[in-house]
Amino acid sequence: GALVYQYPRRTICKSGTSMRMECQAVGFQATSVAWYRQSPQKTFELIALSTVNSAIKYEQNFTQEKFPISHPNLSFSSMTVLNAYLEDRGLYLCGARDTANSDYTFGSGTRLLVI
Amino acid sequence: QQKVQQSPESLTVSEGAMASLNCTFSDGTSNNFRWYRQHSAKGLEVLVSIFSDGEKEEGRFTAHLNRANLHVSLHIREPQPSDSAVYLCAVSPVTSSGQKLVFGQGTILKVYL
Numbered sequence: 001g002a003l004v005y006q007y008p009r010r011t012i013c014k015s016g017t018s019m020r021m022e023c024q025a026v027g028f029q030a031t032s033v034a035w036y037r038q039s040p041q042k043t044f045e046l047i048a049l050s051t052v053n054s055a056i057k058y059e060q061n062f063t064q065e066k067f068p069i070s071h072p073n074l075s076f077s078s079m080t081v082l083n084a085y086l087e088d089r090g091l092y093l094c095g096a097r098d099t100a101n102s103d104y105t106f107g108s109g110t111r112l113l114v115i
Numbered sequence: 116q117q118k119v120q121q122s123p124e125s126l127t128v129s130e131g132a133m134a135s136l137n138c139t140f141s142d143g144t145s146n147n148f149r150w151y152r153q154h155s156a157k158g159l160e161v162l163v164s165i166f167s168d169g170e171k172e173e174g175r176f177t178a179h180l181n182r183a184n185l186h187v188s189l190h191i192r193e194p195q196p197s198d199s200a201v202y203l204c205a206v207s208p209v210t211s212s213g214q215k216l217v218f219g220q221g222t223i224l225k226v227y228l
Contacts, residue, residue: 006158032214043203044218093158095216103149104216108158 002028004096006107013084013114020080021110023094029074030096034104035067039090047092050077081112089114117142117208121219128226134191136222138204143182147207149216150178150189154200162202163189194226 005024013019023033032051036044048058050071058064071077077096081088091111095104118141128134136150147166151159163178165171165187171178175192187206191198204219 034214034216036216043220044216046215046217049214095159103161103164106159 002026002105004030004094004105004107006094006110008110009108010111011113013112015085015114016083018080018082019084019112020078021092021094021112022078023076023096023107025075025096025105028096028105029098030071030077031074031098032096033069033071033077034095035069035077035079036093036095037090038093038109039087042090044093047079084112084114086114088112117206117217119204119206119217119219121202121204121222123222124220125223125225128194128224130195130226130228131193134194134198134224134226136189136191136202136204136224138187138189138206138219140185140187140206140217142206142208143185144208148178148180148187149205149207150176150187151203151205152198152200153203153221159203191224194224196226196228199224199226 003026034049035047038044046059047062048056050056050069056069069079091109093109095106097104120139122137149164150162162176163173165178165180168180177190179188201221203221205216
């Protein structure tokens with residue numbers, strides 16, 4: 001079956017430092033990858049959509065300068081949170097799918113705590 | 116811009132009673148609707164995807180879609196304590212080719228014995 005492994009599961013970083021999270025798709029081709037953030041007491045917000053061989057599209061309020069994403073092949077994607085501050089804490093989720101008609105398969109999330 | 120609202124905010128039911136969750140959306144041209152479940156501090160598990168008006172059943176989970184009323188619901192038959200989780204409604208605006216999911220704020224479901 002289709003699985004997405006996301007790691008680390010949980011991480012703590014000091015304010016002003018950066019952290020990187022990764023997603024590995026198994027059993028299907030991750031043609032599209034979506035990165036979401038669930039801040040405390042909020043629902044999931046889309047950060048950006050990445051499609052292999054296309055430009056990464058960032059949503060309003062999220063930028064490449066702050067959340068650089070790499071999607072080098074059909075099985076892997078990573079996102080870095082640069083210069084993290086308190087407002088960046090939350091659960092970051094990656095979802096991947098192979099075709100436009102398929103559902104996203106989500107990873108378990110990376111919980112970021114900033115201290 | 117698509118807005119998705121869920122109700123109730125939280126719901127407590129006894130094991131075996133039907134649990135019903137509601138979701139309203141602002142843009143009726145959206146083409147995909149999904150219900151997800153999120154167990155504590157974990158990722159998302161898709162329960163039901165529905166694209167046409169009417170009903171779709173996946174095991175104990177049944178979704179009802181009524182585009183005219185801008186409403187999609189989820190009914191959980193014979194809920195069990197292990198179904199206790201946050202349930203999220205997600206809508207894909209038609210303009211994004213189904214790529215972008217807009218989530219509601221979630222309904223916290225608690226099932227007791």
